[in-house]
Amino acid sequence: VSVSFDAFNHVSLEIPQPQSNRFMSILLFASNNTNALPTRCVLQVPRGSSVADLKQLLSKQSGIPIQRLAFCDIYEYSIYEILQDNKSVNTIRSNDLIAAYEVDPYTNTTIHVVATNTLKNTVKESNSNDEEGKNKDDELFGFPIVTSFRATITCTEVYQHLWTKFNYIQGLQKEWMQVCITNNNGEPDNLFPNNSPMLPSDSEDNIVDYLGENCTEQYNLFPNNSPMLPSDSEDNIVDYLGENCTEQFLFCTVQWNIPSSKAADTIKTNFIQVSDHPSYLKATKQEAYNINNRINLDQCFQTFTRPERLDDNNMWYCNKCKEHVRALKTMELWRLPNILVVQLKRFEFHTRKLDTFVDFPLEGLDMSHYCGSSTSDSFVQHNNSNDDALYDLFAVTNHFGRAGFGHYTAFARCWDETPDQGEWT
Numbered sequence: 117v118s119v120s121f122d123a124f125n126h127v128s129l130e131i132p133q134p135q136s137n138r139f140m141s142i143l144l145f146a147s148n149n150t151n152a153l154p155t156r157c158v159l160q161v162p163r164g165s166s167v168a169d170l171k172q173l174l175s176k177q178s179g180i181p182i183q184r185l186a187f188c189d190i191y192e193y194s195i196y197e198i199l200q201d202n203k204s205v206n207t208i209r210s211n212d213l214i215a216a217y218e219v220d221p222y223t224n225t226t227i228h229v230v231a232t233n234t235l236k237n238t239v240k241e242s243n244s245n246d247e248e249g250k251n252k253d254d255e256l257f258g259f260p261i262v263t264s265f266r267a268t269i270t271c272t273e274v275y276q277h278l279w280t281k282f283n284y285i286q287g288l289q290k291e292w293m294q295v296c297i298t299n300n301n302g303e304p305d306n307l308f309p310n311n312s313p314m315l316p317s318d319s320e321d322n323i324v325d326y327l328g329e330n331c332t333e334q335y336n337l338f339p340n341n342s343p344m345l346p347s348d349s350e351d352n353i354v355d356y357l358g359e360n361c362t363e364q365f366l367f368c369t370v371q372w373n374i375p376s377s378k379a380a381d382t383i384k385t386n387f388i389q390v391s392d393h394p395s396y397l398k399a400t401k402q403e404a405y406n407i408n409n410r411i412n413l414d415q416c417f418q419t420f421t422r423p424e425r426l427d428d429n430n431m432w433y434c435n436k437c438k439e440h441v442r443a444l445k446t447m448e449l450w451r452l453p454n455i456l457v458v459q460l461k462r463f464e465f466h467t468r469k470l471d472t473f474v475d476f477p478l479e480g481l482d483m484s485h486y487c488g489s490s491t492s493d494s495f496v497q498h499n500n501s502n503d504d505a506l507y508d509l510f511a512v513t514n515h516f517g518r519a520g521f522g523h524y525t526a527f528a529r530c531w532d533e534t535p536d537q538g539e540w541t
Contacts, residue, residue, distance in 0.1 A: 258387030
């Protein structure tokens with residue numbers, strides 16, 4: 117047995133979790149039924165699991181083979197990251213939008229596509245400083261798409277394949293869709309023949325009448341190539357992308373030219389419609405149960421003083437047996453201060469913030485159960501009572517945000533020297 121004493125200025129308490137497993141919400145895009153909405157489901161995995169474990173559970177739940185599942189992190193209507201199998205779920209925040217797409221396995225005969233959606237704002241908005249109004253910039257919206265197809269298909273077939281990924285969206289029309297091929301930085305990639313009108317050779321009209329007054333500030337008015345995928349071309353897509361196109365992702369932006377702002381608002385709403393899997397409904401009920409059976413501060417202190425078996429990476433050297441062993445470690449408070457500062461450790465694995473509600477008393481917190489010297493003369497100094505172990509809440513500091521950034525707010529009682537408690541401010 118080894119006993120050591122360390123001074124402390126506050127007590128950091130872990131928040132006990134109701135279960136050792138974690139519920140992961142996944143948005144599934146299955147390709148076997150293109151007319152169905154994306155499915156919102158929940159997977160229950162042990163803490164410390166990997167994305168490979170998520171794939172295995174989702175494959176069992178959906179019937180989709182593991183090698184056909186691609187997990188992605190969606191942020192601001194775009195694919196932020198394609199999750200690798202060895203990525204730990206502990207690094208995924210609870211508010212991250214994780215999507216699983218059914219795609220073909222990665223081979224040298226398959227092209228994989230990452231597509232985002234933009235709304236072409238062709239409807240002018242009124243402006244007090246501009247009677248004619250102005251055009252808004254194109255905006256990202258909806259869920260991005262990850263899909264795949266054979267490298268031997270034509271441009272028309274690629275266009276048709278992408279269109280099938282939006283069949284579930286009510287009110288959407290095919291003639292509104294244009295596909296712009298981009299590089300991995302989102303810049304247009306001029307790969308295809310330009311189908312813009314040719315300059316007439318026999319017209320006496322002034323060229324400025326057609327190009328506009330600012331035409332002298334522009335250049336390359338009639339480029340040889342265009343980034344727009346031709347929807348009526350029977351040319352093979354590989355002829356434009358190159359023979360090595362299967363070795364990397366093909367990026368594109370699906371531009372939607374919706375004629376009216378009212379129709380655009382409806383389409384944007386329909387773009388994010390989902391259906392709920394029974395696992396999601398079950399998890400919602402479990403979450404409501406956990407809220408009603410919330411954690412209190414006593415449970416946090418019980419977790420703090422509970423004996424803990426050290427793991428293989430933190431073994432203790434035993435002077436008796438002369439070996440490093442997995443010893444049993446116990447934390448106790450030996451003496452209590454006049455002012456007790458308690459910190460709730462809300463960040464798990466330094467990244468994921470726990471939103472578990474912790475209930476605590478405003479008056480009469482009895483700490484005698486958690487003090488190692490509560491029965492010794494060094495602690496009980498006044499009439500052999502436990503009055504020194506009773507605490508009333510004086511102030512609370514709250515953190516808003518995530519690990520590494522955010523802001524704090526505080527509430528405190530008005531200072532009052534009388535026995536009556538002051539008001540909170």
